[in-house]
Amino acid sequence: MQPLEAVKRAREILQGITPLKRDCGRYCGAACCEADEDGQGGMLLFPGEAEMYAGLPEGFHLTPDDAVFPGAWLLQCEGYCPRDMRPLSCMLFPLLPTKEAPVMDRRGWAVCPLMQSGVGGLQKEFAEAVKAAGDILYACPETAAFLDAIHAYNKSLQSF
Numbered sequence: 001m002q003p004l005e006a007v008k009r010a011r012e013i014l015q016g017i018t019p020l021k022r023d024c025g026r027y028c029g030a031a032c033c034e035a036d037e038d039g040q041g042g043m044l045l046f047p048g049e050a051e052m053y054a055g056l057p058e059g060f061h062l063t064p065d066d067a068v069f070p071g072a073w074l075l076q077c078e079g080y081c082p083r084d085m086r087p088l089s090c091m092l093f094p095l096l097p098t099k100e101a102p103v104m105d106r107r108g109w110a111v112c113p114l115m116q117s118g119v120g121g122l123q124k125e126f127a128e129a130v131k132a133a134g135d136i137l138y139a140c141p142e143t144a145a146f147l148d149a150i151h152a153y154n155k156s157l158q159s160f
Ligand code: SF4
Pocket: 019, 024, 025, 026, 028, 029, 030, 031, 032, 033, 093, 094, 111, 112, 113, 114
C-alpha cells in the first residue's frame, strides 16, 4: 500500500470520532492547537500526507522538518482548521498507534488534560478507531517507519 492511500484510509476511519463524546477542546481551550513558544502550532504530516495540502488554505504553511523523521513536513496552522482539514497526527492525538493497542502520546503531557486519565479515560470508540487506523498505517512500510520514529522520539522525552 502506498503511504498516501494508507493515510487517506486512516483519516477516513477517524473522521467524526473524537477522544471524548463531548468536544474536549471546550475544556482546555483546544490547547493542542495553540501556538508554541515560536508562535506556531501544527503537527508533523505522515509520509505522503503533504500531497493533500498542495493547494494550501489560508493560514496554513508547510515547512520541511527533519528533526524526527527524514523528509517530513510540518503543517503549521493558526490554531483553527475545519475538521476535514485536520492532519492525521491531530486526529490521532492524544493517542498514538502501536502494533498492538494504542498508547498515550507522550508529547501530550505538555498540553493535554486527558493524559492523566490514560487510554481508559477516552471514548472506547476512539481507541478502537485509532487501533484500526494503526493497523493500516503499520501495513505500509513508510507510515510504519514514521510511527516508529515518533515512538523513538517520545522515548527520549521525560515522562512526568
Ligand atoms: S489538548 Fe487534549 S483535551 Fe485539549 S483539545 Fe487537544 S486532545 Fe482535546
